[in-house]
Amino acid sequence: MSTKPVTGIESRKTDRQDAWWIEPLFTVLSLGLFGLYAFWVALNRQHYEYGPYLSPFYSIPIPGVHAKDLDWLAISPAFLVLWIPLGFRATCYYYRKAYYRAFFWDPPACAVPELRKAYTGERAFPFVLNNLHRYFWYLSVPVVAFLWYDAIKAFFFEDGFGIGVGSLIMLGNVILLSYYTFSCHAWRHLAGGCLNCMSKHKTRYTLWQRISRINESHGFWGVVSMLSVWFTDVYIRLCSMGTITDIRLF
Numbered sequence: 001m002s003t004k005p006v007t008g009i010e011s012r013k014t015d016r017q018d019a020w021w022i023e024p025l026f027t028v029l030s031l032g033l034f035g036l037y038a039f040w041v042a043l044n045r046q047h048y049e050y051g052p053y054l055s056p057f058y059s060i061p062i063p064g065v066h067a068k069d070l071d072w073l074a075i076s077p078a079f080l081v082l083w084i085p086l087g088f089r090a091t092c093y094y095y096r097k098a099y100y101r102a103f104f105w106d107p108p109a110c111a112v113p114e115l116r117k118a119y120t121g122e123r124a125f126p127f128v129l130n131n132l133h134r135y136f137w138y139l140s141v142p143v144v145a146f147l148w149y150d151a152i153k154a155f156f157f158e159d160g161f162g163i164g165v166g167s168l169i170m171l172g173n174v175i176l177l178s179y180y181t182f183s184c185h186a187w188r189h190l191a192g193g194c195l196n197c198m199s200k201h202k203t204r205y206t207l208w209q210r211i212s213r214i215n216e217s218h219g220f221w222g223v224v225s226m227l228s229v230w231f232t233d234v235y236i237r238l239c240s241m242g243t244i245t246d247i248r249l250f
């Protein structure tokens with residue numbers, strides 16, 4: 001058997017015959033388009049609310065402060081909140097795997113060679129910042145709490161309690177975001193990590209078991225919650241622009 005090392009172009013080839021490139025392509029398209037959309041929404045500064053509905057991009061996590069109160073700011077109020085979910089997702093273990101594969105080909109898929117030769121892992125700037133993930137989790141929990149507040153408010157119209165299609169969309173969105181946030185690996189470690197004997201910490205053990213159950217699908221929650229944030233904003237935007245009409249179900 002030849003022991004000659006594989007180098008150059010030859011090393012970039014893979015024997016895989018399946019469509020391994022679909023997943024990285026989907027990641028590039030979904031993350032790239034979502035990033036551009038989020039940036040555009042933040043710069044746009046209009047059509048982010050309709051009746052009791054508020055776009056998640058403009059949910060300011062400061063008690064009693066509405067995005068409209070901050071119109072005087074030179075930068076969009078959306079930027080006050082956006083850096084938290086974006087930082088949270090950019091440092092998320094699932095998204096790290098996804099964008100290392102899709103954007104940097106480190107490697108793009110199993111059994112497909114890497115593109116870069118000088119991979120430094122997460123020890124050098126900027127990827128060393130990924131170690132801040134647990135701090136972004138701490139910051140994201142209040143953001144989700146405010147989104148729950150917004151979702152409950154979406155059931156209270158000028159004429160009182162009601163249910164509109166938008167109310168249900170906002171509720172669905174915050175449920176998916178909660179699944180994503182509370183299936184986080186850092187949260188799972190916080191609940192059950194650094195324990196020598198689980199049986200002596202029953203509450204933490206139970207919590208850790210519950211988190212572990214939803215943690216198995218963490219990547220799924222990551223993708224669907226991102227799509228739901230996107231969809232919720234588009235829905236409210238189109239209602240606000242008069243392109244579509246929100247339907248009151250009750």
Ligand code: FES
Pocket residue numbers: 088091092093094095133137180181183184185186187218
């Ligand atoms: Fe994905 Fe924490 S690991 S949100």
